[in-house]
Structures are given as C-alpha cells and as structure tokens.
Amino acid sequence: MKTNPVEHKFGHPKPYPVSFGYTNKLKTLYLRGKIKPKSGIYGDRLTKKTVSLEHILPKSLGGKTEIENLALASMRMNNARGNKPLREFLTPEALAKYIDQFINIKIPEFDGVKYVSNLLKTINKVLDMEKV
Numbered sequence: 001m002k003t004n005p006v007e008h009k010f011g012h013p014k015p016y017p018v019s020f021g022y023t024n025k026l027k028t029l030y031l032r033g034k035i036k037p038k039s040g041i042y043g044d045r046l047t048k049k050t051v052s053l054e055h056i057l058p059k060s061l062g063g064k065t066e067i068e069n070l071a072l073a074s075m076r077m078n079n080a081r082g083n084k085p086l087r088e089f090l091t092p093e094a095l096a097k098y099i100d101q102f103i104n105i106k107i108p109e110f111d112g113v114k115y116v117s118n119l120l121k122t123i124n125k126v127l128d129m130e131k132v
Helices: 025-031 075-081 092-100 112-131
Strands: 003-007 013-017 051-055 070-074
Antiparallel strands (some): 051 070
C-alpha cells in the first residue's frame, strides 16, 4: 500500500496509508480492470486516479459501507456532494448511464444485475427519505 508521510503532532513524520474514502469489492474490481465503467453515478468521468466510492446514504447519516449502498464516483463529485441530498446531484440520465454499464457483467466475484437491483432499492429509499 502506498503511503505518504504525515506530520505527527510532535513534528515527526509518520506514514499513513493514502486513502480517499473506503475500499470495497466494487472499487477493487474497477482498479484491477475486471469491471470497466467509464462514468460514475453522477455522470462524471472515472479513471483509476480519480475513482472513489460514493455512499448513496452517507455514513454521516447512518449509511453503511456495503455494496448496496455504494456507487463509483469521481473524488471531485464525491467531495462536492458530501452528505447533501442525493436528488441535488443524481439525474435520471446519469443514473441510467451508470446502471447500463453493469447490466451485462457477471463474473465469479460480481453480478451486475444483482448490484443494480440492490443499488436501485437503496437509491429509492434515500430519495423517499429526502422527501420528508
């Protein structure tokens, strides 16, 4: 794992893993080239350098780091959203494009149809919560 020195409170550098968010099977498969979506859930372009895991229901609002609550997004869009309402960032067109990238993927470690089905349930749940 790549590390960068981080200044310790007493002035001594300490190596900490470079990380943006969390790791999960979804991101790992992307980074290993086993799944190859070109765009993230918000329609943003994905690369190995910019990809991050987006929590559909943010962790700060009780969301879990489980595949049904995760989507790929660029770090820029993930940062921009933070824990703001999903409906402010997710468009029907971007969602359709994102989902379409996974429908025909079925490998031993990942079933695209199952992922999409569970992801849509989470998205609908979050959008319903935001109506209140």
